[in-house]
Amino acid sequence: MENWEPKIATFLCNWCSYGAADLAGVSRFQYPPNFRIIRLPCSARVSPKFVLSAFRHGADGVWISGCHPGDCHYLEGNYYARRKFALLKGLLEHIGLEAGRLHFSWISSAEATKFVDVANRVAKEVEAMGPARFFIKSRAEVA
Amino acid sequence: MLKYTEKIVETAKRLLAEEKVDVFIGYQKGTVPMMNEPLLVNHPDKADTLYWDNFCGLNLCNYLTKRTDKIGIIANGCNSRNMATHIIENQIKRDQLYIVGIPCEGMIDHRAVVRAVKNREILNIVQEGSTFVVKGKDFEETFEKQKFLQSNCAVCRHRNPVLYDEMLGDPLEEQTDVNPYGDIEKIEEMDSEKKQGFFQRLISRCIRCYACRNSCPLCYCPTCFVDESEPQWVGKSIDPTDTLTFHFLRAYHCAGRCTDCGACERVCPMGISMRQFTKKLNKDTEELFSWEAGLDPEKRPPLDVYRPDDYNDFIK
Ligand code: SF4
Numbered sequence: 136m137e138n139w140e141p142k143i144a145t146f147l148c149n150w151c152s153y154g155a156a157d158l159a160g161v162s163r164f165q166y167p168p169n170f171r172i173i174r175l176p177c178s179a180r181v182s183p184k185f186v187l188s189a190f191r192h193g194a195d196g197v198w199i200s201g202c203h204p205g206d207c208h209y210l211e212g213n214y215y216a217r218r219k220f221a222l223l224k225g226l227l228e229h230i231g232l233e234a235g236r237l238h239f240s241w242i243s244s245a246e247a248t249k250f251v252d253v254a255n256r257v258a259k260e261v262e263a264m265g266p267a268r269f270f271i272k273s274r275a276e277v278a
Numbered sequence: 279m280l281k282y283t284e285k286i287v288e289t290a291k292r293l294l295a296e297e298k299v300d301v302f303i304g305y306q307k308g309t310v311p312m313m314n315e316p317l318l319v320n321h322p323d324k325a326d327t328l329y330w331d332n333f334c335g336l337n338l339c340n341y342l343t344k345r346t347d348k349i350g351i352i353a354n355g356c357n358s359r360n361m362a363t364h365i366i367e368n369q370i371k372r373d374q375l376y377i378v379g380i381p382c383e384g385m386i387d388h389r390a391v392v393r394a395v396k397n398r399e400i401l402n403i404v405q406e407g408s409t410f411v412v413k414g415k416d417f418e419e420t421f422e423k424q425k426f427l428q429s430n431c432a433v434c435r436h437r438n439p440v441l442y443d444e445m446l447g448d449p450l451e452e453q454t455d456v457n458p459y460g461d462i463e464k465i466e467e468m469d470s471e472k473k474q475g476f477f478q479r480l481i482s483r484c485i486r487c488y489a490c491r492n493s494c495p496l497c498y499c500p501t502c503f504v505d506e507s508e509p510q511w512v513g514k515s516i517d518p519t520d521t522l523t524f525h526f527l528r529a530y531h532c533a534g535r536c537t538d539c540g541a542c543e544r545v546c547p548m549g550i551s552m553r554q555f556t557k558k559l560n561k562d563t564e565e566l567f568s569w570e571a572g573l574d575p576e577k578r579p580p581l582d583v584y585r586p587d588d589y590n591d592f593i594k
């Protein structure tokens with residue numbers, strides 16, 4: 136446990152937050168190495184199943200980031216997504232997921248500094264939670 | 279109650295005889311006490327077994343999905359709201375339905391009755407006004423209905439049908455001084471660890487029979503996520519994580535749609551209160567999006583619309 140580092144499943148919209156991560160990279164900005172980035176066409180592509188699946192397979196945190204409201208490449212995907220996310224977060228925390236494990240943000244492709252800032256905050260909050268156990272299966276996987 | 283039975287039989291006969299409907303959907307007395315079953319009648323001569331009392335807790339909308347004929351159907355408050363939801367979701371057309379409304383006094387919790395007679399075998403139950411008499415081999419006890427209502431009925435705010443073509447009784451006064459979310463508020467006050475414990479205990483007896491899903495009119499997917507493979511979203515074992523995943527996703531699929539009719543809880547062979555999941559979503563959709571399911575068939579449901587100024591505080 137001493138060398139434990141949180142694993143954070145990170146779902147980034149291709150048109151904004153993914154670009155921001157890219158820009159942060161080429162700009163040589165430093166941010167924690169805990170993120171396992173999954174590129175999606177839009178924040179609305181995120182299904183609650185992805186989030187549960189991430190936790191079930193050992194993610195200590197999940198971070199979802201899309202375009203700012205009004206800037207979605209598909210015009211309104213993130214508006215619909217926001218409603219789904221609000222209910223998802225509410226229900227997950229209702230059944231006992233700690234509030235520091237699931238994060239959302241709006242980051243445009245020009246906001247490399249915001250990306251780094253949010254990445255730092257997310258990593259810190261998830262780290263403070265310690266290893267996630269809640270959704271991890273105690274028995275071996277059977278079909 | 280019995281007065282409704284007579285009226286239902288009469289109405290069904292009339293509608294079928296006049297060929298206003300091809301089928302009439304209602305309830306009949308179950309083979310064991312307290313377990314009224316759905317009944318589909320297609321001829322006036324068969325309508326005599328239709329029945330109504332405070333044990334009609336199953337949701338009849340299950341039998342509407344994707345039908346193409348003209349249907350006469352009984353609706354109390356929650357069933358009528360599920361009809362509205364079915365109309366919104368294109369599972370049935372409004373003009374296919376002839377809705378026979380019943381102002382609902384609430385359904386009796388069959389488990390509470392069994393507990394009250396200390397698990398002795400119940401042979402018959404007779405309802406008389408605001409009381410009911412439970413008869414067994416060597417006992418007979420009288421109880422007050424009001425004290426034995428299902429937990430969803432006790433806090434119901436829509437006892438009168440929201441949609442009907444004909445009403446069989448005068449509308450009841452709606453309860454306004456009830457807090458439908460008292461149990462949810464109690465859970466919300468717990469810390470994460472307590473919540474985890476609460477829900478793990480709640481579902482620990484679940485045998486994954488899926489009766490809760492099957493009894494719910496919202497669950498009409500041709501392939502349910504529990505049966506999907508590649509990817510398999512939820513394991514099929516009764517490992518606590520698999521069971522929790524099942525309950526989580528089933529509830530989430532009912533977001534903005536659940537009318538808190540209580541059918542899922544009523545049918546559970548293990549007596550699990552899985553409404554503790556769905557009710558949280560009902561509460562959140564009401565608080566965040568001012569939405570209660572099934573009140574208006576013309577209105578789009580909350581996850582099908584948005585407002586630019588929706589709740590955003592949780593997003594960085
Ligand atoms: S639980 Fe979900 S996937 Fe399964 S039938 Fe219900 S709505 Fe469909």
Ligand code: SF4
Binds near residue numbers: 536538540543
């Ligand atoms: S989830 Fe339960 S209470 Fe809600 S509509 Fe379905 S059967 Fe009724």
Ligand code: SF4
Binds near residue numbers: 486490547
């Ligand atoms: S009806 Fe009860 S036992 Fe069956 S799957 Fe639902 S909660 Fe589990």
Ligand code: FES
Binds near residue numbers: 151177210
């Ligand atoms: S395209 Fe980025 S959130 Fe929709």
